[in-house]
Amino acid sequence: MAEPSATGRFGEFGGRFVPETLVPACQELEVAFAEAWADPVFRAELDHVLRTYAGRPSMLTECKNLGEQLGIRLVLKREDLNHTGSHKINNVLGQALLAKRMGKKRLVAETGAGQHGVASATAAALFGMECKVYMGAVDVERQALNVFRMKLLGSEVEAVHSGSRTLKDAVNEAMRDWVATVETSHYCLGSVMGPHPYPWMVREFHRVLGDEAREQCIELLGDVPDVAVACVGGGSNAIGLFSGFVDHRTRLVGVEPAGGAAVARAQPGVVHGMRSYLMQDEYGQVQEAHSISAGLDYPGVG
Template sequence: MSLSDPTPDGRFGDFGGRFVPETLIPAVLELEVAFREAWADPSYRAELDGLLADYAGRPSPMTECHNLSEHLGCRLLLKREDLNHTGSHKINNVLGQALLARRMGKTRLLAETGAGQHGVASATAAALLGMECCVYMGEVDVRRQELNVFRMRLLGAEVRTAMSGSRTLKDAVNEAMRDWVATVQDSHYCLGSVMGPHPYPWMVRTFHEVLGHEAREQSEALLGGPPDVVVACVGGGSNAIGIFSGFADAPTELVGVEPAGGAAIGRGVPGVVHGMESYLMQDEFGQVVEAESISAGLDYPGVGPEHSYLAATGRARYESVTDAEVVEAFQLLSRSEG
């Protein structure tokens, strides 16, 4: 019940790869070796599984939306990642990477964040394991996600504001990678989505596969078989690839939903950004087009390379929705289910 692994050079078909400065080549190679060794180590897996269960609160429940299902004329199930510790799916990946960083002898976690959820999860894991934490966040997102900035600082993290470019997630990633170049001996870059240079897209997906495995078991228990359709939002694409992984071998349609103002697959063309080749919103001169979304975590002009591969092969379908449509759906769900 999983997706295929990338090639040795980190490719999913024509997408992925490892496009980083020479100073980071040893770091990403070291990370790949360390991850392979850790994932093959039963003691590492047992410690991670224990934290996911007793600290993060997994498995997260599957909720059937009876009222909304009646309104829509279908059976609608929600995989409740919002009920994990720190409030999102991000903790799955962060716990895995933080344990890996400690195993590698790193003392400092670096992270980027848009909505603040990955930053909060990174700060939480750093506090748990006694590590320093520095989170980069675009100035626009700092203003619209003040509560999560407060939470990160409460947990002991340093929050640095990215003031360049669009001052959103893309620019936070840029700043975090610059910091990593300068502090690579002591710092681990805890990238928050299935993007970036190999091995990040594969490694982050692996940490999120727990979400897909649970969803497969829970949906089959409720429905008597796999669902007809699995739908997930897509920015970088970590929650989507996590749940898709559980249904890769099922006769289930996989649908990713991008923001209309940040539809890298729907509006983009192949290009290189943040160490990977993937679909990317660009102008006629190859310059990155700024993404826009009401969601602070989805205003990213690229997408994880495995999503580009799934789109190119036809295994998954990608649609886009406007901010107005999202707000309408959010209100409908809230008023139907509480």
């Protein structure tokens, strides 16, 4: 598994493209995460809360009927059975524990489908922190149940009406909030995007998903799978699964939305503090992504 360079890059990608006001905050976060990740006490506390609160390990389910029709053995890693209903809780619990360790009192988060927002609101309630979630106005309408859940957990939800009114714009507003409140707030970014150390940090918090899946596949199937498939929006789900198999013979397949195919159709560019593949026009302006799925309409990829 590749590690970031001293400047936070993975090859030509990644990095830290932020205003001067955020450089100290990113540096502070990088040092804090490196120290925490090397601390057995922090790792043990995170493992404990993942087991006793999030419900890890999540089960592996074999789809025998569909597998027989296709002539394969097909298994699903059931992250939907985690507390709050998705893989997002893995990263959020890690970041919330880190924020608490850093003395932060407030979480700021963005959300698309609402799962990261619900997970952030849940972690804030668990650890006695304030939480504000930014969500595109389009997503607020189509994910009303998750908005209700976030508010029920005590978090403030702000609908973002600028731009395409979806995930990209929610990230913009969350980062603006972080700039203004950096002394007391931690930006709990929900995917492997943003400035260093976020892609590295989020990958490490999500790799429990892939590590479990690899061991479960070996136990159930007798070997690692031939192919591992994951949807790709910002990339948190995919990097979690792929991290367990990248050093093995398993072929890794990411499935993007046709209206947001950053890897398949885009060119390298800079967005949200990182260099990555980005949907952009001939002048380098970010294009709008589209997907019927609220969590996949992101114009870049982690």
